[in-house]
Amino acid sequence: MEPAVDISQLQACGHAVAGHAGTMQDPDGNLFIKPCTNQELDFYQAVYDKAKEEEAVEEELENKFLADGLNPEDIDARIDDWRDLNPDATKWRDLKSIMPEFMGSLNLSGSADLAVSELVAAVVGDTGDAAKDKEQAAKLIDKQEQEQEASETIPEEWVPTNGGKISTDKAIVLGNSSVGYKHPNILDLKLGKVLYAPGAPEKKKLKMDKLSAATTHAKYGFRIAGMKTFRGSTDESKLNEEEYMVYDKEYGRTLVNNDTLVNDIAKFLFNERAGIDRPLAKAVCRAISHEVERIETILSRIGVTMFSASLLIVVEGDGKALRTAIKQHNTLAEALDAGEPSTVKLENRVDSGIALQDEDDEEDELGYPPTWSVNLIDFAHASFLKDDSGNITTEPDSNFMDGIRSIKEIFAELGRLWGGKFPKSSSSDQNPKSTSTAIFALTALQSYANVAAMSIPGLGQIPSQTTTASARTITLRPAWEYRFETESGTTLTIKLSNGVAEKDGIELAPRTPYTFANIKSKITTWHGCELDIEGATASESVAEYATLVDNPGNALLNLHARLSEMRDSAARERKHGPRILITGPADVGKTTVTRTLASYATKQGSQPLIVNCDPEEGILTLPGTLSAAVFATVMDPEATDGWGSTPTSGPSSVPVKLPIVQYYGQRNAEDEPQFYRELVARLADTASGRMQEDADVKASGVIIDSIDLVAKGGEGYDILAHIVDEFSVNVIVVLGSAEMNDALSKRFGTQQTGVGEPIHVVSLDKSDGAGPRSNMLMERNREAVIKEYFFGDARRTLSPQIQQVDFGSLVIYKLQDGGRLVREQPSSVMQHWTLAIMHASTRDTPETIRAAGVMGYVYVSDVDEERRKVKMLAPVSGRLGDRPMVWGRWPEPYINLLG
Numbered sequence: 001m002e003p004a005v006d007i008s009q010l011q012a013c014g015h016a017v018a019g020h021a022g023t024m025q026d027p028d029g030n031l032f033i034k035p036c037t038n039q040e041l042d043f044y045q046a047v048y049d050k051a052k053e054e055e056a057v058e059e060e061l062e063n064k065f066l067a068d069g070l071n072p073e074d075i076d077a078r079i080d081d082w083r084d085l086n087p088d089a090t091k092w093r094d095l096k097s098i099m100p101e102f103m104g105s106l107n108l109s110g111s112a113d114l115a116v117s118e119l120v121a122a123v124v125g126d127t128g129d130a131a132k133d134k135e136q137a138a139k140l141i142d143k144q145e146q147e148q149e150a151s152e153t154i155p156e157e158w159v160p161t162n163g164g165k166i167s168t169d170k171a172i173v174l175g176n177s178s179v180g181y182k183h184p185n186i187l188d189l190k191l192g193k194v195l196y197a198p199g200a201p202e203k204k205k206l207k208m209d210k211l212s213a214a215t216t217h218a219k220y221g222f223r224i225a226g227m228k229t230f231r232g233s234t235d236e237s238k239l240n241e242e243e244y245m246v247y248d249k250e251y252g253r254t255l256v257n258n259d260t261l262v263n264d265i266a267k268f269l270f271n272e273r274a275g276i277d278r279p280l281a282k283a284v285c286r287a288i289s290h291e292v293e294r295i296e297t298i299l300s301r302i303g304v305t306m307f308s309a310s311l312l313i314v315v316e317g318d319g320k321a322l323r324t325a326i327k328q329h330n331t332l333a334e335a336l337d338a339g340e341p342s343t344v345k346l347e348n349r350v351d352s353g354i355a356l357q358d359e360d361d362e363e364d365e366l367g368y369p370p371t372w373s374v375n376l377i378d379f380a381h382a383s384f385l386k387d388d389s390g391n392i393t394t395e396p397d398s399n400f401m402d403g404i405r406s407i408k409e410i411f412a413e414l415g416r417l418w419g420g421k422f423p424k425s426s427s428s429d430q431n432p433k434s435t436s437t438a439i440f441a442l443t444a445l446q447s448y449a450n451v452a453a454m455s456i457p458g459l460g461q462i463p464s465q466t467t468t469a470s471a472r473t474i475t476l477r478p479a480w481e482y483r484f485e486t487e488s489g490t491t492l493t494i495k496l497s498n499g500v501a502e503k504d505g506i507e508l509a510p511r512t513p514y515t516f517a518n519i520k521s522k523i524t525t526w527h528g529c530e531l532d533i534e535g536a537t538a539s540e541s542v543a544e545y546a547t548l549v550d551n552p553g554n555a556l557l558n559l560h561a562r563l564s565e566m567r568d569s570a571a572r573e574r575k576h577g578p579r580i581l582i583t584g585p586a587d588v589g590k591t592t593v594t595r596t597l598a599s600y601a602t603k604q605g606s607q608p609l610i611v612n613c614d615p616e617e618g619i620l621t622l623p624g625t626l627s628a629a630v631f632a633t634v635m636d637p638e639a640t641d642g643w644g645s646t647p648t649s650g651p652s653s654v655p656v657k658l659p660i661v662q663y664y665g666q667r668n669a670e671d672e673p674q675f676y677r678e679l680v681a682r683l684a685d686t687a688s689g690r691m692q693e694d695a696d697v698k699a700s701g702v703i704i705d706s707i708d709l710v711a712k713g714g715e716g717y718d719i720l721a722h723i724v725d726e727f728s729v730n731v732i733v734v735l736g737s738a739e740m741n742d743a744l745s746k747r748f749g750t751q752q753t754g755v756g757e758p759i760h761v762v763s764l765d766k767s768d769g770a771g772p773r774s775n776m777l778m779e780r781n782r783e784a785v786i787k788e789y790f791f792g793d794a795r796r797t798l799s800p801q802i803q804q805v806d807f808g809s810l811v812i813y814k815l816q817d818g819g820r821l822v823r824e825q826p827s828s829v830m831q832h833w834t835l836a837i838m839h840a841s842t843r844d845t846p847e848t849i850r851a852a853g854v855m856g857y858v859y860v861s862d863v864d865e866e867r868r869k870v871k872m873l874a875p876v877s878g879r880l881g882d883r884p885m886v887w888g889r890w891p892e893p894y895i896n897l898l899g
Helices: 038-067 072-085 091-097 130-151 202-214 249-254 261-266 278-299 319-338 362-366 398-415 553-573 590-603 673-693 695-700 715-726 738-748 775-791 846-851
Strands: 031-036 102-107 170-175 184-191 222-230 244-247 304-306 310-316 372-377 382-384 472-476 481-486 492-499 513-516 520-524 529-534 537-543 579-584 609-612 625-630 660-663 702-708 731-735 760-764 801-806 812-815 821-824 834-838 854-864 869-874 885-887
Touching: 031 102, 038 072, 038 091, 038 102, 038 170, 038 382, 091 278, 184 398, 222 249, 222 261, 222 398, 261 398, 278 310, 278 319, 278 372, 278 398, 304 398, 310 319, 310 398, 472 481, 481 492, 553 590, 553 695, 553 760, 579 590, 579 715, 579 738, 590 702, 590 731, 609 673, 625 673, 660 673, 660 854, 673 695, 673 715, 673 846, 702 715, 715 738, 731 738, 738 760, 775 854, 812 846, 821 846
Parallel strands: 579 702, 579 731, 609 702, 731 760, 812 885
Antiparallel strands: 031 170, 102 170, 184 222, 184 310, 222 244, 304 382, 310 372, 472 529, 481 520, 481 537, 492 513, 492 529, 609 625, 625 660, 801 869, 812 821, 834 854, 834 885, 854 869
């Protein structure tokens, strides 16, 4: 134990940016001590106790497996399997991981002895009597209050006020979140639309409601409670002695509004004076967005309510130190991946793309500095929601969750597509070379060569730019389109050098190179733009329109506007938002329209549920499936499928999506219509459950990419009617066929949904650029999707594992005529096929397995019938054979996946 430190040696915390006065730290700065209430102590203790209970359960399992004679690797695998079957097995440890480290408490109650918890006995000594210690602490708090105004340097536009004392004799001792940083930037974001707990006095309610309405709380569910940035101003007179720009709590109350919020948060990181240029700042913003998304996921499983809690974000504010720290962390991650050094024993955990240790202190011993962190703090008004039986529920209070979602989205925007401006009204720190309204664009991370090796999201596997003789610049006038189809085996790079443009509704970031392969698509501008293009194409053209109305995309904008009104009405009335189905003949651009409507919706803050009912092409998964996913964040225009990526062990340039996947194994819905209908019903039930759980998703509605129809009817129309019925579709968009529009209008024009809504049939012209895609292009696209699933892409390289498995350890079913599954022994015919790993048991019936969801895929690279061995490519290491696999008929074999 370290030598005891007298309480008189405690110091005012130098990095507190918001909240009450009285925050202290030990001389080394490792501990953060603040006045607190019993409710906050109880909350910490409850979380830690429940996390210990989870550990005890797993320890008991480990002892049982050890007694059974299993080796450590098998024990780990069994524990992983157990966690898969029990999703809540780690939820309290997960919650603990996003809170500050709880070290204990101290009691300044004036008793004969100073009551100090065991964990902090090394911090507060027992010299002197308790009254003296209490008096010293009180003097420290008073001193801090008196010096607070003098120590804070802020713009002249507002005058800071001092935080009030908490009336308590309790203090909580936590790990200091800012320890280890050279120059930490600190941002405190106060969460909630309602800022008072139940039972608060009416006077306080009125005051807090007024504060919420007057700040960003009402719209975004949070406000800036305090912020400090290293060298955060070009005017040195506005920096304090430690070269910090300090924004106290009045800044977020008086100067920040809904229109300036994104710009004001950008000041936290976009700071070239401190060595953090825009590409690096964008990368960290992406990483923070990923971590906030993880926090959102963790909290979504626990019934908790919090009033005036905060997200505390700490980032290394010195650009040089930040780059060094990231490189050191990545060196450690590479060593772990390679199994070196053997003396460093860390638990492999992916934390937004940075490999970090879990509980041990080896990393600290190696001297690796921190890069950034996000913690949930301030639990003075936190408690658990319980049902009638006294059990903690599984859904949190939406009051503070709205703020977390907003923070996630804002950092995602800053990290990907944002180009902003600093309005004069909210910035006291203009670059003297810029005007107050000058729009600046954030340079692409992909072009930031100096940090190409860093593996936080967007900072790894960055492709080198190529210079070819085909480089050219294309100027587009408003409503024009640049259409292109990539050449086989080549890539096309497009960079927006001026103006505003979009791909499938996804706005392109200025001066950011976007790389495309195996695609036929277009870039649209509604305001005019210039595009810098490099690379060969199979075809390219510019579509010119005299006016905005002449472009068929204008009708899509009008449809989006109407859908937005329906979503707003649904949100106000707490009803279901629009359920839209896109249909039409083959090759009229149905998926593009689906993606465009989804992108427009997410840009306005909606969270639509996107459903793919076309098994020929997958959304966020491989072909041969039906899938659904909530889209609450930006899509990835460079992704092979144009939608984005699912969770992997590697970083992602945009927030990942979590699809629900049902395996069909056929190319067309008509190939096995009865089972197709069953899967649609199952997917619709899941979608309905998701919307009941989330009011935002419910109000945002559903967008369905449906099957191709043929002009003369047939079974496709009956299948389409089944989709309409199962999803209670109330808007059918018919693309590119007046004949189909007439047929569907007659069929559905007089019908209503299950809740009595009329079904609207809307006809839209297809884009002039939509047309037949060659079989070769379609095959290349399918193969690219499969390759990306296993190996990633140029921006995110993944490392799949080849495993050799005995015939007898595999349970494989083959899809037969009539949709039956028949147990199949591995054979050479199976080579080069992709098999679906089902979320079922090997002991389940074929019918149960067929209806189960998809866990993942493996690729059969080789079958040795003599030795009875199968070589399989899997996305992660681990045992194969614990789950049944299904060998379908679509997608077809990929002969050259492994070259």
